[in-house]
Amino acid sequence: MSSPERLAGRVILVTGASRGIGLAVARRCAEEGARVVITGRHEEGLNQARDAFPDPSRVLAVVAHAGSWEDAARVAARTLDHFGSLDGLVNNAATNPYFGPLVEADEARMRKAYEVNQAGVVAATAAAWRGWMRDHGGAVVNIASIGGMSVEPGIGWYNATKAAVLHLTRQLAYELAPRVRVNAVAPGLIRTEFARALWEPAEGVLSQRIPLGRIGEPADVAGAVAMLLSDDAAWITGSTLTIDGGTTSRPSGGVGEP
Ligand SMILES: NC(=O)c1ccc[n+]([C@@H]2O[C@H](COP(=O)([O-])OP(=O)(O)OC[C@H]3O[C@@H](n4cnc5c(N)ncnc54)[C@H](OP(=O)(O)O)[C@@H]3O)[C@@H](O)[C@H]2O)c1
Known part of the structure; x- marks a missing residue:
């Protein structure tokens, strides 16, 4: 159940929000009263996502690449020009171009x-800070992954970028306090295009291995992100909230496990 007024008056920017977790977060923020800015690389999908909001006039869609510092600055400027503030930022866009062992990875895909998963988080946060949050305050939520806390076959480099996001969250929380709070969520397996090959x-x-008995849905992540953006999290910064149906709260083959 959402709190209708919790984000009233706020402007929230969600990167990578034409589908999946980003879109669910943007929709939830809008339901809770925010005006939202959504980004993505492909204009058609982005505009379709905007037009499907209950009130598209409260949504600004900006085509942008999360790995580009120039785009990060342009999106922040467009947000301020269009809506007049930038109170919340959700660093959601990410990519996983390489699957395989680390020692066989190529430089370009690494x-x-x-650039997108790790440096992109800093680029967007820096743009929001310079453009608005340094003077007016704000809240940032980074979408990490439980992969950043574990060893898995094939996605070691992606997971390393997500481990970096966990650290960046604490570092930015320290550097931007007290006016700006920075937190992260670490989802487990969520039913999106990004993870389709896995689920x-x-x-x-997979569902049998998850204590809560199912894989996650984008909406499972969205409510927690909205909470971290809101004043309900007024004394929370530098934290990571795991949203994984209990995946990381089960035996992992350690010493003592039968
Ligand atoms: N799904 C999972 O199981 C899972 C688990 C843990 C963490 N996560 C994290 O959750 C976040 C969202 O993933 P998702 O599963 O929702 O993915 P998704 O369904 O594939 O959606 C990704 C969104 O990001 C946009 N995007 C992709 N690359 C971009 C870039 N370089 N610049 C700007 N936008 C970009 C896509 O639109 P365009 O293609 O038009 O750019 C799309 O709107 C990611 O950070 C991911 O690492 C996902």
Whole structure:
């Protein structure tokens, strides 16, 4: 159940919000009273997402690449020009261009994941800070992953960028306090396009391994992000909230496990 007025009067920017978790977060923020800015690389999908909001006039869609510092500055400027403030930022856009062992990874795809997933978080946060939050305050939520806390086959470099996001969250929380709060969420497996190759072939088996008995839905993440953006989290900064149905709260093959 959402709190209708919790984000009233706020302007929230969500990167990578034409579908999946980002779109669910943007919709939830709008339901809770915010005006929202959504970004993505592809104009058609982004505009379709905007037009499906109950009130598209309260949504600004800006085509932008999360790995570009120039785009980060342009999006912040457009947000301020259009809505007049930038009170919340959700660093959601991420990419996973390489699957395989670390020692076989190529430089180009490693750089791309680093630029979007890791440096992109700093770029967008810096743009929001310079443009609005330094003088007026604000809240930032980074979308990390439980992968940033674990060892898994094939997605080691992606997971390393997400481990960096966990650290960046604490570092930025320290650097931007007391006016700006910075937190993260670490989702487990969520039913989106991004993770389709993981959940689609084996959803039943995967669900059995998750204590709460199912994979996650984008809305499972959205409510927690809205809470962290709101004054309900007024004394929370530098924290990571795990949203994984209990995935990381089960035996992991450590010493002592039968
Ligand atoms: N799904 C999971 O199981 C899971 C688990 C843990 C964490 N996460 C994290 O959750 C976040 C969202 O993932 P998702 O599963 O919702 O993915 P998704 O369904 O694939 O959606 C990704 C969104 O980001 C946009 N995007 C992709 N690359 C971008 C870029 N370089 N610049 C700007 N926008 C970009 C996409 O639009 P365009 O293609 O038009 O750019 C799309 O709107 C990511 O940070 C991901 O690492 C996901």
